[in-house]
Amino acid sequence: MYDVVVVGAGPAGTTAAKHIAEKGLDTLIIEKSKLPREKPCAGLVSQHALDNLDFKIPEYLIKRRCYGTRVIYKNHVLESKLAVPIGIQVSRSEFDYYLAQQATKSGAKIIQNTPVKSVHTKNDHVAIYTKDELFNSRIVIGADGVNSVCAKKASSDSKPRKNAFSLVSNLPAPIEHINNKYIDITEVDFGRAKNGYFWVFPKDNYLSVGMGIFGNPSEFEPLTSYYDYIKDQSFEYAKPHGHSIPIGGYKRNIQSNRILLVGDAAGFVDAFLGEGIPYAIMSGKIAANIVINAFEDNDFSNSKLSSYSIECEKVFGDNLKYSLIFSRLFYRFPGIFAKMLTNREEMLYNALLVVKGESSYKRFLRWLIPRFPYYTALLLKKSLI
Structure with a gap:
């Protein structure tokens, strides 16, 4: 019986595992692939993400600064x-592997090349089934991405993701x-x-x-x-x-009895640019703190773990919600918004501040909305719309 099983060795899972293992809890990461594994991704790690790590990324991982x-x-x-810099360019296979190494240095164990087939919540533990083995844990963190097996158990929402x-x-x-x-x-x-x-x-x-x-x-x-x-x-x-x-910004069920979802498994992704690493790291840290507290109180119920969704909403929920609002506006009227973005340097500059984490989508929209009529008039004057 493990204290904590983390399903998935991406940034969310390894961040959670690192912080939990540091507190002396018996922590296992189950990763479906062999590490380092290929990860389809643009590979820009924003300063927003880096600021939420509690260690520096070594120079050999940095391909370029952006x-x-x-x-x-x-x-x-x-x-x-x-x-x-607004961030660094990395190879995601190398970056994720380095984060996994930080988790193992802190005491977490990793089993690789082992896809999880299903999870089942029992009275006093969670049963995690792979093809050949059964693992038991007092609590599970689902960090297994957009097609999360854990999300199917944790979420009672029947709406399509x-x-x-x-x-x-x-x-x-x-x-x-x-x-x-x-x-x-x-x-x-x-x-x-x-x-x-x-x-x-x-x-x-x-x-x-x-x-x-x-x-x-x-x-x-x-x-x-x-x-x-x-x-x-x-x-x-x-x-x-x-x-x-x-696509982030939608309400999702992200915890249930003995299960928490982090990163992509919880839908924590910028709805405009598709950036997920900052929210993966932040949700991993928040989940770790909630789990540690649950062990202190020996309470793994949904009501106890519900503080997780409250804390995620407080820390970054607004940014995901307003990224969805901006995404809907932008892609409904791309001929207007994209032309503004390519004709108004101050608009693009302020958008970069959001990527860096120095600003937010809410602040950006509050800045843009009063200027929108003026920018639209300029585009009309130039016969661009």
């Missing part, structure tokens, strides 16, 4: 940078080309994917190129659009990996 972005919408292009869709691949590129065009910025193109965008994120000797769709991918052919995009950009061909991303 100071800003170049935004494209049809024939409109605009760049903006901050004086300090709202997800975005992404395609991404790592494309080799000459270092000279990367340095000339993307040395310390990302590139985002809102003009080629309905209800979504393409991105180019530079690493050391390759580019992470992908697309995110926040609407229904069946409305057009995402794979065809992806290949057209990399062909137009003269990138090397590589087959992309597709995966779903939960």
Whole structure:
């Protein structure tokens, strides 16, 4: 019988496991893949995420530092940078593996290459079934991503989960080309994917190129659009990996008796950009504190664990809610918002402050709404809308 089993070794799971193991609780992480494992992701870890870690990321993991972005919408292009980095570019396989190592150094154990098939809550423990083994734990943290097995047990919500869709691949590129065009910025193109965008994120000797769709991918052919995009950009061909991303900002059940959900499994993802790492780390830390307190009181009931959802809402719930509001506005009227973003440098600059974690979506919208009529009038004057 373990004290805590964490299902999934992504940033949310390993963060939770690290903090729990440090308190002396017998902690096991069960990871479906062999580490380090490939993770389809753009690979930008924002300063917002880094500020929530209690250790520094070593230099060897940092492919590049990112100071800003170049935004494209049809024939409109605009760049903006901050004086300090908004984040770092990493390989997600290396980054996640490093976080897992921090968890094991703190005393957590990891079993790899072992998918969890189901979890069942008993009176005094949770039974976790894999293909070949049964693990018992007094409490479970579900950190198993958008298709979470644990979420099926923890959530009584019968509504379908709202997800975005992404395609991404790592494309080799000459270092000279990367340095000339993307040395310390990302590139985002809102003009080629309905209800979504393409991105180019530079690493050391390759580019992470992908697309995110926040609407229904069946409305057009995402794979065809992806290949057209990399062909137009003269990138090397590589087959992309597709995966779903939960859209944050919706109310979800994130705990039940003896089970807590963290990160993507809880739907904690920015609804506009699809960024999830900051919320994974924050929810992992909050879950760890709730679990430690539950052991102190020997109470693992849903009513005891309900403080978890309250604390998550207090710490970052507003940002997810307002990211969803902005996403809905932006993708309903992309011809207006994307043109504003590519014509008003102060708007793009303020958006970068949100990515960095120095501002919030709520503050950004409060800044934008009074200026919206003026910006719209300028676009009309220039015959841009």
